[in-house]
Amino acid sequence: MTDIQRYSPVTFESSVKESEVRDNWKIVLAYQNEGPGPWLVDLGHKTRWDLQDSQIDDPSQSGLSVPSSPGTCFLAEKKLINRMNRTQTAIWHLGIEETIIPDFNGFTDVTESTVFLALFGPDAFHVAEKLTALDLMDPARTTPFLLQGPLCHVPCQIVILERHADMSGGFIMTCSRGYADSMVQAVLDSGREFGLRPAGETRFADWVRKVQNQTSN
Amino acid sequence: MALTLTCPICGKRNGYEFRYGGEDKGSRPDEKGLSPADWCDYVHMNTCTAGVQKEWWFHRDGCGAWFSTYRNTLSNLEVDRPEDST
Numbered sequence: 001m002t003d004i005q006r007y008s009p010v011t012f013e014s015s016v017k018e019s020e021v022r023d024n025w026k027i028v029l030a031y032q033n034e035g036p037g038p039w040l041v042d043l044g045h046k047t048r049w050d051l052q053d054s055q056i057d058d059p060s061q062s063g064l065s066v067p068s069s070p071g072t073c074f075l076a077e078k079k080l081i082n083r084m085n086r087t088q089t090a091i092w093h094l095g096i097e098e099t100i101i102p103d104f105n106g107f108t109d110v111t112e113s114t115v116f117l118a119l120f121g122p123d124a125f126h127v128a129e130k131l132t133a134l135d136l137m138d139p140a141r142t143t144p145f146l147l148q149g150p151l152c153h154v155p156c157q158i159v160i161l162e163r164h165a166d167m168s169g170g171f172i173m174t175c176s177r178g179y180a181d182s183m184v185q186a187v188l189d190s191g192r193e194f195g196l197r198p199a200g201e202t203r204f205a206d207w208v209r210k211v212q213n214q215t216s217n
Numbered sequence: 218m219a220l221t222l223t224c225p226i227c228g229k230r231n232g233y234e235f236r237y238g239g240e241d242k243g244s245r246p247d248e249k250g251l252s253p254a255d256w257c258d259y260v261h262m263n264t265c266t267a268g269v270q271k272e273w274w275f276h277r278d279g280c281g282a283w284f285s286t287y288r289n290t291l292s293n294l295e296v297d298r299p300e301d302s303t
Contacts, residue, residue: 085281133231148281
C-alpha cells in the first residue's frame with residue numbers, strides 16, 4: 001500500500017538545509033541562512049484539536065482540564081490549551097510526539113484545515129504591529145494568552161507566548177488554510193525591514209523549550 | 218464615525234468584526250398555546266426603534282460569542298444600557 005502524503009499549505013522559497021519525513025509530513029528542520037532573527041516557522045504538521053462541548057469545564061467529560069475563562073491558556077508538556085469562548089477550546093501540540101485524539105465526540109482534528117505559524121525573535125512585535133490592530137502587548141494580560149481577531153484582515157487565533165519591552169518575544173497563530181499563501185507573503189513582506197526570515201522546526205523547538213522553562217520557573 | 222462594539226470576551230473591537238443578529242426580543246415564547254400568528258410576530262416583526270435598542274451581535278472574526286448590547290440607531294453608536302430598560 002502506498003503511504004499518503006500530507007502537505008502543509010505553507011511553502012517558503014528559502015533553501016532547505018535539513019529535513020525529515022514524519023507521520024507522512026515532509027518537515028523542514030532548518031533552512032540555509034536563517035539569520036539572526038526574527039523568524040517565521042511553518043508548523044502546519046503540528047496536531048491541532050478543536051474541543052466543543054456544553055460541559056467543557058468538566059474534565060470527567062472530555063478528559064482534559066481547560067482554562068476557566070475565555071482568552072486564557074495553559075502551556076504544559078509541549079501542549080497548549082486555549083479557551084476560546086463559553087463552549088470551545090483549541091488544543092495545539094507543539095512537540096514531536098505522536099498524539100492520539102481522545103475518545104470523546106467533542107473533539108475534532110483540525111490539523112489539515114488551518115495554517116499554523118510561529119513568529120518569534122528580536123523585533124517580532126514590531127513586525128506584528130504592522131499587521132494587526134490587536135494589542136499583543138496589552139499589559140493587563142499575562143503570557144501565554146489568546147487573542148482572537150484579524151491579522152492581515154484575516155480572522156486568526158493568536159497566542160502570545162513570550163514578550164519583552166524591546167518588542168522581542170513571539171507568538172503562534174492559526175487561520176483558515178486557504179489564506180496560507182497570501183498570509184505568508186504579507187508577513188514576510190512586513191518583516192523584511194527587520195530581517196524576518198523562514199526558519200525550521202529545530203529553532204522553534206528550542207524557543208518553546210526556553211519559554212516553557214521560564215513559565216514553569 | 219465607524220461602529221465599535223464591546224465583546225464580553227475580547228473587549229472593544231471594530232464593528233466590521235461582527236455580524237448583526239437582529240433585535241433582542243427577549244426569551245422565546247412558551248410553545249404551549251402559542252398561535253401561528255403570535256409565533257410569526259415573534260420571528261418576523263421588529264420594532265425598528267429610532268433611538269436606543271437592544272440587539273444581538275455575533276463576534277464572527279473573533280471569539281465566536283453571541284451577545285446582546287445596546288445601540289443608538291440614530292447615531293450608530295454602542296451605548297450603555299438605558300436605566301429604564303428591563
